[in-house]
Amino acid sequence: MKALHSTTSRIINILELISNNKEGYTLTEISKLLDIPKTSLSPILKTLVYYNYLAYNEITLKYSIYIGILSVSSSVNKNNAIVKFIKEEMNRIVASCNEICQLGVLNKHEVLYVEKVNASNPIQLATSVGVQFPANCSALGKALLFKHSFKELENVFPGELERRTENTITSIKDLYEDIIKIDQNGYATEREEGMKEVECIAVPIIKDNLVLAAISVSIPLFRSSQKKKDKVIDLLTESRKKVEKYISNMNVKSIFD
Numbered sequence: 001m002k003a004l005h006s007t008t009s010r011i012i013n014i015l016e017l018i019s020n021n022k023e024g025y026t027l028t029e030i031s032k033l034l035d036i037p038k039t040s041l042s043p044i045l046k047t048l049v050y051y052n053y054l055a056y057n058e059i060t061l062k063y064s065i066y067i068g069i070l071s072v073s074s075s076v077n078k079n080n081a082i083v084k085f086i087k088e089e090m091n092r093i094v095a096s097c098n099e100i101c102q103l104g105v106l107n108k109h110e111v112l113y114v115e116k117v118n119a120s121n122p123i124q125l126a127t128s129v130g131v132q133f134p135a136n137c138s139a140l141g142k143a144l145l146f147k148h149s150f151k152e153l154e155n156v157f158p159g160e161l162e163r164r165t166e167n168t169i170t171s172i173k174d175l176y177e178d179i180i181k182i183d184q185n186g187y188a189t190e191r192e193e194g195m196k197e198v199e200c201i202a203v204p205i206i207k208d209n210l211v212l213a214a215i216s217v218s219i220p221l222f223r224s225s226q227k228k229k230d231k232v233i234d235l236l237t238e239s240r241k242k243v244e245k246y247i248s249n250m251n252v253k254s255i256f257d
Helices: 006-019 027-034 038-050 067-078 081-097 139-144 150-156 172-179 181-185 226-247
Strands: 054-057 062-065 100-107 110-117 132-134 188-191 198-207 210-220
Touching: 006 027, 006 038, 006 062, 027 038, 038 054, 038 062, 081 100, 081 110, 081 210, 081 226, 100 139, 110 139, 132 139, 139 172, 139 188, 139 198, 139 210, 150 172, 172 181, 181 188, 198 226, 210 226
Parallel strands: none
Antiparallel strands: 054 062, 100 110, 100 210, 110 132, 188 198, 198 210
């Protein structure tokens, strides 16, 4: 493999770091976290601000993701036939159950959120398009890990599993036992494992025994009932079948192909 361009690598690392924290980071924090000298980091950040990829808050002195990067992400999704098809299904799901629907893919041990359709009375979630979230803390993550063996899970999570609430699964053994239930049920669930007062249901999108993506619906506990959850499961299952049929004859290994 040829040597990578150091400045380009730094820019990518900066954007990935900041995208995972909606509060943003200061120059000093970014410098320490990425081990980049401030003298080298400062002009990169200023350039990213100039082109609207980052926003700079003069009060908190923090840099955060801005509209430039979001517009690039949006254009990728809009021009992708598979993502467009899934988005149509997500709109159908939300129109029927009036709860937030999200699409995610697996990036190492985290879920990368690709699309989101809000309900008319949406709840505030810790996730949004472009943000990454620990896979062990979400139904989306469990669905994306569906085909992983116990050993593969150990490789995905070489260290401690991140905890977000007291209900978060923090052992590989418990995570694996939860994931294998998907084979019987056809869907993944979590209740207050990633965020208090919210439960989620998710289904994997599978082609040639590979999980390409997953779709989820988030339900606040005060609106949850077994009847509603059964309806959401039916909606997600129907959409999963439609998407898998749509991509069945495509030569793809990713929803972005």
